Amino acid sequence: MDTRFREYDEYTEYNMNKHEQYRLNQLGEYPFARLRKLLDGLTPNPELEFIDAGAGEPRLPLPSFVQPTLDAHISGFSKYPTTTGNDFLRQSIAAWLKRRFSLKSIDAGTQVLSANGTREALFAAAHALINPNAKSKPWVMMPNPMYQIYLGAAITAGGKPYLQPCTADTGFAPDIDGISHDVWRDTALVYVCSPSNPTGWVADGAYYTKLLELAEKFDFYVLADECYSEIYYADKPIGLLEVAQNMGNTDYKRCLVMNSLSKRSALPGLRSGLIAGDASLIQNFSKLRSYTGPATPLPLQHVAAAAWVDEVHVQQHLNIYRNSLDAFFKVYGGEIPEGSFFVWLPVEDEQAFVRRAYQEQAVKLLPGSYLGAEDENGMNAGSHYVRAALVDGVEKAAELATRLQKLK
Ligand SMILES: Cc1ncc(COP(=O)(O)O)c(C=O)c1O
Incomplete structure (x- = not known):
């Protein structure tokens, strides 16, 4: 028997298995889609400048080599x-x-x-x-x-x-x-x-x-x-x-x-x-x-x-992240994390805290439970925490801490 057909049969049988067929349905909604729903209909405090600390997206200046390198190699778009x-x-x-x-x-x-x-x-x-x-x-x-x-x-x-x-x-x-x-x-x-x-x-x-x-x-x-x-x-x-x-x-x-x-x-x-x-x-x-x-x-x-x-831009970024952590924890208190630009803050009710932060302090955060999963005992190790990303520079990190401090 041609082994390609045998493999095809096994594959078909495997796909016909109802349990296996719906694996995608076992996935929950992605955290940022859940966050959008959580904040839907709420208005951030219009008197304050909005701070988006929800996503882990660095917002630092573009390193200087990016534009010239792109210009020099632009013709590469015509090749696979x-x-x-x-x-x-x-x-x-x-x-x-x-x-x-x-x-x-x-x-x-x-x-x-x-x-x-x-x-x-x-x-x-x-x-x-x-x-x-x-x-x-x-x-x-x-x-x-x-x-x-x-x-x-x-x-x-x-x-x-x-x-x-x-x-x-x-x-x-x-x-x-x-x-x-x-x-x-x-x-x-x-x-x-x-x-x-x-x-x-x-x-x-x-x-x-x-x-x-x-x-x-x-x-x-x-x-x-x-x-x-x-x-x-x-x-x-x-x-x-x-x-x-x-x-x-x-x-x-x-x-x-x-x-x-x-x-x-x-x-x-x-x-x-x-x-x-x-x-x-x-x-x-x-x-x-x-x-x-x-x-x-x-x-x-x-x-x-x-x-x-290039390590020069990396060192510049690192200094900003370190200073942001210093600025945040000087105001908010607590232990500085060893790595990453996230702060992981214990709160009583993470969803309520995120909604309040948005409405009262014009700050977007992420509920910790959205980054966790329930274990067999129904416990989600991300519950009772919120995550804030310090990705907007030192001043905003200090401002973020001041605003969150008011919600404690
Ligand atoms: C832990 C972790 N791994 C991987 C990634 C993926 O990053 P990228 O696809 O931009 O490399 C992220 C992005 O937020 C992350 O937080």
């Missing part, structure tokens, strides 16, 4: 780019990874891919790395609260989300100590976000080491979302690949890392990021991407390559 990212971009990414994480080697050809921003890549990765028909390894682990893409990816790829509650009691670290042997054995993939959106927690070397030891023992993949790695308050965050190398895992076996120019370079509209790690995972992922086709236009790849080379 490759889905892997063209050679010059992958070289530039590999060189940055080596510098930033003290890697002895990373091969641009086999261990690096370009992404159209990390969002699509974080989502697609689960589809490349987990096998929906392999019932023996259903768990896709992720922090709770989380960047909601992990949850959507796990569900649509046919995995079962396993939520790791990140609470103040554990310093917001996703638990890896209290998980049973059976769950680890049945885990296919672990998403880890460091620095974390929304809590600001940062993985240290010991945490990543333990996770990689478990990955080796129980044979699962670790996908580290490190898109806030260049935004931190005190110490530069360590990276997963660096830890793997220090453990002697110089091939980065079982590891994938994603990073982005959206946060590092304040270029969220460029839609450019990186995927790096285990060559065999990269190969599988690359195959999937050759079908889904998320190729970055060539002129934008040139801008991205220039951004990975």
